[in-house]
Every structure is written in structure tokens, then in C-alpha cells.
Amino acid sequence: MPQNVILETRSLGRDFNGFTAVGTINLSVKKGDIHAIIGPNGAGKTTFFNLLTNFIKPSRGQVFLDGLEITNKSPSEIANLGMVRSFQISAVFGHLTVLQNVRIALQKLDGQGLNFWSANKTLNKYNDRAMEILTKVRLESAAEKLAVEIAYGQKRALELATTIALDPQIILLDEPTQGMGNEDVEHIMQLVKEISENRTIIMVEHNMKVVAGISDCITVLARGNELASGNYEEVSNNERVIEAYMGRKKRSST
């Protein structure tokens, strides 16, 4: 595995009762990149994503993180090795404040486990770091609000904050801008860019503006297999990609 590759899959795939959702994918993700996974509906993006952290067990193939085979490790072992899937909103504790949510993630990183009942005094030592992270995701003014009360876009930002708090080297994001209006999309896009400093991000994303705006590398999946990989320019001009999206061949310019 070349030194600058942080994540690699070899012939990774998954069948469901004879149906091939993900065929045999060989993916290489470079350290420090924002790597987007795109493709038409049903292409196998989410399944592929879930195979990376062993959230779904592969039918074939292998996954390597920084040279170490992680194919058979549990999602929590993989998280401890530094690859974390962003928590869905459902994992944000609504009855706690925004600040408390981030503090819990920091506490977890400290190896204290998830413990709601820690005395506030014990948790207060995490306040400064938590506020720092909240400032990064521009949620500092919402710190004392209950998580259940904040707007949808802010919840997604909080989700990112609790992920950053775990200080992973690779963050997996499944459609970070899903269901957002333009303004929130812009905000999350900037945020993903910012949190990508010193980190690798792999994201499934449908919004082409986001993909074009911040990705270093894009892998296009269709029917469970890789159609193309490259930068935006390369994949958007690829005949097979155009055909997969449009259902037709690109017209020749003659």
C-alpha cells in the first residue's frame, strides 16, 4: 500500500440473497483528501460505506486502514483505530444541551465511557475544548440550548461537532447536506472543508455543487461497481459516467 494511501479496499463486495448490491470494489483513499462517493440511486453507496466500518459484513474482499487489515474488526474497534462514521441525528441527545452533547463525546474519548451521571464538576473540565469545537462549527451561541430545540442544519453541525470531538483521522459522512436548504448546504460545505484539515473525509453526497466545490477525488459507483475515479473535471467528462446518470451516451461534438 503506497504511503500516502490511508484507506484501501480490495475486491470489497456484498450480496443480499443473491443480489449483488456491491460488486468488487478496489478503492484507494489518499491521506488528507476529501473523497466523495457518488452515483445514481441504488448504486450501492450506502452499502459500500457500511462495509468500510463493518457495520454490514462483506461477502468478499478486504479493508485496510493505514496498512492494517480491519475487515473483521468490529465498528467500535475500527472507531478506536481512528475511522469514525458521523453519528446520525438520532444519536444526538435531545434532552441535553448542545454543549453537554459535545462534552459527552470528549469524555468518551478520554476512555470514561458514556456516562450521563458523571457529576457536572467532572465534566466541566471539558468545557473549554467543547466550546472550541462548537466555535469551529459555529454553534457557540447555541451552546446552552437543548439539542432538541435547535434547527435541522444546526443539528447536522452538532453531529459533526460530536464526531470531531472523537478526533478521528478518517471521518465518514453519508449525505451531510441531505434535506437542507441552500444556506445550510453552503455552511456544511465550508464546515466539512474546515474539519478536513489534518484529516481524511470520505463522503457520500448527492449535491453536485458540494461535490464539485470541495472534493479532491471522486469515485462514481453504478450498479455496485466503480465506474470512474478522478477529480471533478475528469469524472464529469467521463462517457460512462454521463451514460450512467443520463441513461444515454454523450453526443459526439462532430
Ligand SMILES: Nc1ncnc2c1ncn2[C@@H]1O[C@H](COP(=O)(O)OP(=O)(O)OP(=O)(O)O)[C@@H](O)[C@H]1O
Ligand atoms: N439489507 C438489504 N437487503 C436487500 N437489498 C438491499 C439491502 N440494502 C441495500 N439493498 C439493495 O442494494 C442496492 C444498493 O443500495 P444502497 O442503499 O447501497 O444504494 P445507494 O447508492 O446508497 O442509494 P441512494 O442513493 O438511494 O441512497 C439497492 O438495490 C438496494 O435495494
Ligand SMILES: [Mg+2]
Ligand atoms: Mg444511500
